[in-house]
Amino acid sequence: MEISVKGKILKGVGGLYSVIVLSEGEYSGDVVRCRARGVFRHTGLTPLPGDFVMLSYDNSRERDEDGKFVIDEIVDRRNSLIRPPLANLDYLFVTMAAAAPAPILPTVDKLISIAEHNKIEPVIVITKRELNEERADELLNIYRASGFTCFALSAVENVAIEPIDNFIKQSLPHKTAAFAGASGIGKSTLLNRLFPELELTTSEISRKIERGRHTTREVNLFPLSSTPDCGYIADTPGFSMLDFKRFDFFEKEDLVDTMREFAPYIGECRYTKCSHTKEEGCAIIRAVRNGDIPKSRHESYVELYDILKTRKKWD
Ligand SMILES: Nc1nc2c(ncn2[C@@H]2O[C@H](COP(=O)(O)OP(=O)(O)O)[C@@H](O)[C@H]2O)c(=O)[nH]1
Ligand SMILES: [Mg+2]
Ligand SMILES: [Zn+2]
Known part of the structure; x- marks a missing residue:
C-alpha cells in the first residue's frame, strides 16, 4: 500500500535527497533517502534543501530498500534562492x-x-x-x-x-x-x-x-x-x-525597497523618478548627509543599482 507523508528536504546531491519525515506515524522524525518522481521532475522545478515535499512510500518494502520512498511534489515554497540553493x-x-x-x-x-x-x-x-x-x-x-x-x-x-x-x-x-x-x-x-x-x-x-x-x-x-x-x-x-550578476536578480527599481532604512524618505524626493543615486533634491541623499542613513549603506545602494542597470543592457 502507498502511504503519503509530509517531509522537508535537508540535502540533495545528484538527484538523491535526504528528507526528514514531518508527519506523525511510523517514520516521524526519520531522515530517509529518496528520488523525485519522474513525471514531477518534468515540471522544471528542482527540489531544494528547505523544500517541504509530499513523499509516498510502499509499506510492503523494507525500510532501507532503494526506492521505498519517493518525492511526489513540492509544497508551500515561500521563497527560493539559487545561491545558496x-x-x-x-x-x-x-x-x-x-x-x-x-x-x-x-x-x-x-x-x-x-x-x-x-x-x-x-x-x-x-x-x-x-x-x-x-x-x-x-x-x-x-x-x-x-x-x-x-x-x-x-x-x-x-x-x-x-x-x-x-x-x-x-x-x-x-x-x-x-x-x-x-x-x-x-x-x-x-x-x-x-x-x-x-x-x-x-x-x-x-x-x-x-x-x-x-x-x-x-x-x-x-x-x-x-x-x-x-x-x-x-x-x-x-x-x-x-x-549577483547572474543570479537572484531583480529590477533596479525594486532595489530601493530592499534598503529598509530608506523607507521613511521614499516619496519625499523632488523628482518622482529619482533614482536616489545622485539627483538634486533627493531626500535619501539628504538623510545620508544629515547622518540619518549610514553612508556605507547608500554607497552600496549606488554600486548595486549600477550592477542591476548594466545587467539590463546585456539582456
Ligand atoms: N581570530 C579569530 N579567528 C577566527 C574566528 N572565527 C574563526 N576564525 C578563523 O578563521 C578561519 C576561517 O574560519 P571558518 O570557520 O572555516 O570560516 P568560513 O569559511 O566562514 O566557514 C579559521 O582559521 C578560523 O580559525 C574568531 O572569532 N577569531
Ligand atoms: Mg565554512
Ligand atoms: Zn531620491
Whole structure:
C-alpha cells in the first residue's frame, strides 16, 4: 500500500535527497533517502534543501530498500534562492568578519538586499571581534542604525556567544535559517561553537577545496533537535559578487525597497523618478548627509543599482 507523508528536504546531491519525515506515524522524525518522481521532475522545478515535499512510500518494502520512498511534489515554497540553493528561508545570518578578511560592505549589503527581496529576515553577525573591536563596533552601529538585529562576537575566544545562542533558541523553532557570507570569515567555526555536535570542517584547507568545487556547492540543512520541524540551519560555502550578476536578480527599481532604512524618505524626493543615486533634491541623499542613513549603506545602494542597470543592457 502507498502511504503519503509530509517531509522537508535537508540535502540533495545528484538527484538523491535526504528528507526528514514531518508527519506523525511510523517514520516521524526519520531522515530517509529518496528520488523525485519522474513525471514531477518534468515540471522544471528542482527540489531544494528547505523544500517541504509530499513523499509516498510502499509499506510492503523494507525500510532501507532503494526506492521505498519517493518525492511526489513540492509544497508551500515561500521563497527560493539559487545561491545558496535553499528554499523556504525565514532568516539569513548575513555574516562578516571585523578583520581578516575585512568586510566588503557592498557584498554584505547585496546579501541583505537579496534576503529582503525574498522576504527573508536578515540578521547581522560580525565575527572575529577581538581582531578589531573598533571596526566591529562601527559595523554594529551601521547595521543597528539601519534596523537589523545584530551580533558581534568572537567564536575562537568564546566571547559574546550567548546572545546569538539565545536568539537562535527563541526564534528558530519551526523556521529555516542559513549562514551566508564570504569564505574564511568564521561561519563554520561559529556554528561549531553553537552546535559542537556538528563538527563542521573549518580552516584553510577546506576553503581551498570549496573554491575548487564550483559545480557541487552542496548545502546541508541540519535540524536543531530531534523533534520534527524543530527548526533548521544551513552552513554555506562563501559566494562572491559575481553571483549577483547572474543570479537572484531583480529590477533596479525594486532595489530601493530592499534598503529598509530608506523607507521613511521614499516619496519625499523632488523628482518622482529619482533614482536616489545622485539627483538634486533627493531626500535619501539628504538623510545620508544629515547622518540619518549610514553612508556605507547608500554607497552600496549606488554600486548595486549600477550592477542591476548594466545587467539590463546585456539582456
Ligand atoms: N581570530 C579569530 N579567528 C577566527 C574566528 N572565527 C574563526 N576564525 C578563523 O578563521 C578561519 C576561517 O574560519 P571558518 O570557520 O572555516 O570560516 P568560513 O569559511 O566562514 O566557514 C579559521 O582559521 C578560523 O580559525 C574568531 O572569532 N577569531
Ligand atoms: Mg565554512
Ligand atoms: Zn531620491
